[in-house]
Amino acid sequence: MDAAVTDTSFGHFENAEQIAFWNGAGGERWVARRAEIDAMLVPVQEALLERAAIQTGERVLDIGCGCGATMIAAAEKVGAAGHVLGLDVSAAMLTAAHELAPADAPVSFVQGDAMVHHFKAASADLVLSRLGVMYFANPVRAVLNIRNALRSEGRVAFACWGELRDNPWALEPLQAAYDHVPKLPGLRPHAPDDFAFGAAEWIEKVLTDAGLRRVRLERCDVALDLAAGAGLEGAVQTALAIGPAGRAVAGQPSEAAAAATAAVGKALARYAKGQGVMVPAAFWIVTAVDP
DSSP states (O other): OOOOOOOOOOSOGGGHHHHHHHTTHHHHHHHHTHHHHHHHTHHHHHHHHHHHTOOTTOEEEEETOTTSHHHHHHHHHHOTTSEEEEEESOHHHHHHHHHHSOTTOSEEEEEOOTTTOOOOTTOEEEEEEESOSSOOSSHHHHHHHHHTTEEEEEEEEEEEEOOGGGOHHHHHHHHHHTTTSOOOOOOOTTOSSTTTTOSHHHHHHHHHHTTOEEEEEEEEEEEEETTTTSHHHHHHHHHHHHSHHHHHHTTSOHHHHHHHHHHHHHHHHTTEETTEEEEEEEEEEEEEEOO
């Protein structure tokens, strides 16, 4: 198992803001709640791995591997005869992935921007991603570059969030926070963001423009436990760690931030049951084939 590269002098200038975010507050918040977030995202990961149909001995490339949960699960499926390479822009998240992975797991890590990273040609049977493909300034260019790593007839399988309006786990905390903090700046259509791939027609256009074929989308509607069994307070912390509400609250004066945090708790309270906080979510499982 190879250690992660930690040099940050990489990446395309158009992705500089995302690279800075994931090497700063975004990555730090995710790492701090890695276990809770991974528990929350179990339904997403299970659906993704089922559709990916990973086989023993395959070579897998995990784009936006984050703290490593999905790539480690993929490594269990490929076995000792296979290999999983995880790529992410965040040094902190790759360090967490390295610490989480078993010493004998057939995995390696690299810090890089998938839009411009020099992938070894035809080195992967499958490109996989759990919620890691929505952050490119030029997604068609990114997919074209990632295709360089795929063998002929290689597969793509990724999960991405549906539209924000269909994801109360993110929308309702954000709306509650807006009663106390300024609204986030508006984004241009399809700008890098958690929900940039929310619209099915946009996903299809990106993948087909990049030359992938047999593009299929499956919408999954689930309830995610934001609390990961840790009650309402845990759910609030997770909502502020990975959702847009966290970006809205970050850097605000302490009084406003405290009021926004309390409002998020009030918004999520109606979903609480015991130590769980089950909030509706919608995501896409997308599969395609490299011709």
